[in-house]
Amino acid sequence: MSMLTKEDLIQIRRDLHQIPELALEEFQTHDYLLKEIAQFNQEFLTVRELPKLPTAILVRVEGSNPIKTIGYRADIDALPVTEETGLPFSSNHEGVMHACGHDMHMTVALAVLNYFSEHQPKDNMLFFFQPAEEEKCGGLLAYEMGVFEGEWRPDEFYGLHDSPDLPAGTIGCRMGTLFAGSTEVDVDFIGTSGHAAFPHNANDMVVAASAFIGQIQTIVSRSIDPVRSGVITFGKFEAGTIRNVITGKAHLEGTIRGLEQSMIEELVARIKDVAEGIARSFNCEVVPTFEQGGYLPVENNPELTKNFIDYMEANHGDQFKLTEPAMTGEDFGYLLSKIPGTMFWLGVDDSHPLHSSELSPSEDALEPGVKAIVDFLEYRMQEEA
Numbered sequence: 001m002s003m004l005t006k007e008d009l010i011q012i013r014r015d016l017h018q019i020p021e022l023a024l025e026e027f028q029t030h031d032y033l034l035k036e037i038a039q040f041n042q043e044f045l046t047v048r049e050l051p052k053l054p055t056a057i058l059v060r061v062e063g064s065n066p067i068k069t070i071g072y073r074a075d076i077d078a079l080p081v082t083e084e085t086g087l088p089f090s091s092n093h094e095g096v097m098h099a100c101g102h103d104m105h106m107t108v109a110l111a112v113l114n115y116f117s118e119h120q121p122k123d124n125m126l127f128f129f130q131p132a133e134e135e136k137c138g139g140l141l142a143y144e145m146g147v148f149e150g151e152w153r154p155d156e157f158y159g160l161h162d163s164p165d166l167p168a169g170t171i172g173c174r175m176g177t178l179f180a181g182s183t184e185v186d187v188d189f190i191g192t193s194g195h196a197a198f199p200h201n202a203n204d205m206v207v208a209a210s211a212f213i214g215q216i217q218t219i220v221s222r223s224i225d226p227v228r229s230g231v232i233t234f235g236k237f238e239a240g241t242i243r244n245v246i247t248g249k250a251h252l253e254g255t256i257r258g259l260e261q262s263m264i265e266e267l268v269a270r271i272k273d274v275a276e277g278i279a280r281s282f283n284c285e286v287v288p289t290f291e292q293g294g295y296l297p298v299e300n301n302p303e304l305t306k307n308f309i310d311y312m313e314a315n316h317g318d319q320f321k322l323t324e325p326a327m328t329g330e331d332f333g334y335l336l337s338k339i340p341g342t343m344f345w346l347g348v349d350d351s352h353p354l355h356s357s358e359l360s361p362s363e364d365a366l367e368p369g370v371k372a373i374v375d376f377l378e379y380r381m382q383e384e385a
């Protein structure tokens with residue numbers, strides 16, 4: 001088992017929880033991870049940093065008699081959320097929080113790496129501490145800069161996401177699509193600014209953007225077959241500066257989700273229709289822009305995922321659950337489109353959902369999660385390719 005004790009795991013998690021950083025700004029996190037890794041047995045390890053992706057860390061573990069390389073990825077970024085957990089180890093970074101549990105992901109990955117630094121694996125291993133999952137697609141950035149080449153290219157890739165909906169320590173997975181694809185959408189409104197007292201001399205973009213939001217939320221509910229699944233969420237609404245000025249500008253940021261790319265394309269087309277309609281009815285400019293980047297659906301490789309599920313059901317049956325697809329996005333979907341692998345859930349048993357300012361994953365998930373993953377990876381290396 002991992003040479004890190006439960007107390008070590010909890011301390012690492014809490015240290016990381018206090019220093020959450022946004023996509024591509026994970027500098028303190030990077031330094032913390034390097035410091036922890038430097039304390040591991042270095043005999044089999046090669047640590048690699050990426051000048052063009054300076055907060056990323058790759059660690060290669062030399063196998064004793066390798067026939068393949070197994071990759072394990074953990075995302076390291078946080079969200080612009082003001083923490084409201086009231087925990088004694090709450091975020092020290094104002095307005096930033098590990099509201100998606102990536103502190104848990106990093107802790108589990110460190111523990112798994114620590115184990116294999118003490119117990120040389122038969123096959124090579126590659127640990128990827130990845131920046132920028134929540135936005136800016138760190139996995140795609142790394143892949144496109146050629147990181148995963150030669151001895152740094154895994155033959156199969158694994159990664160997890162924490163799930164507040166599953167009991168602490170439970171592993172969840174499914175064949176096929178685990179997570180939705182997502183496309184980011186920004187919408188800019190251009191009208192005419194003016195005095196609050198003379199609305200007839202202005203063109204109020206708070207009203208136009210609000211009408212847009214109202215109409216947008218009829219797309220899924222009124223024009224999509226209810227047995228299919230799609231999501232449109234606008235999480236950011238910026239308009240205006242003071243109560244007595246009519247703003248001539250508004251800016252919205254949202255996200256579109258679908259389990260098939262065709263659903264996302266359908267929603268994009270309908271959003272464009274609504275934008276054109278609002279522009280006409282409010283006599284203003286409405287400019288939507290769309291960006292998918294690396295947020296492809298997370299498609300679990302059939303052979304590797306069957307192997308994963310069969311192993312978990314046979315050896316951790318009381319700790320394993322087949323799950324339904326989720327409308328979360330994950331840029332691990334991009335990496336899995338290039339390198340076969342499996343993403344799975346780790347239950348953290350919390351009443352608060354992912355991205356909540358009160359998310360508080362159960363630390364009881366850490367030890368059983370590490371053990372299940374170490375056991376599976378050792379099993380994976382016993383099998384011939």
Ligand SMILES: CC(=O)N[C@@H](CCC[C@H](N)C(=O)O)C(=O)O
Binds near residue numbers: 134256
């Ligand atoms: C697991 C998770 O919460 N992932 C994020 C991925 C965000 C992708 C992109 N920035 C977007 O907003 O579509 C999620 O929000 O699902």
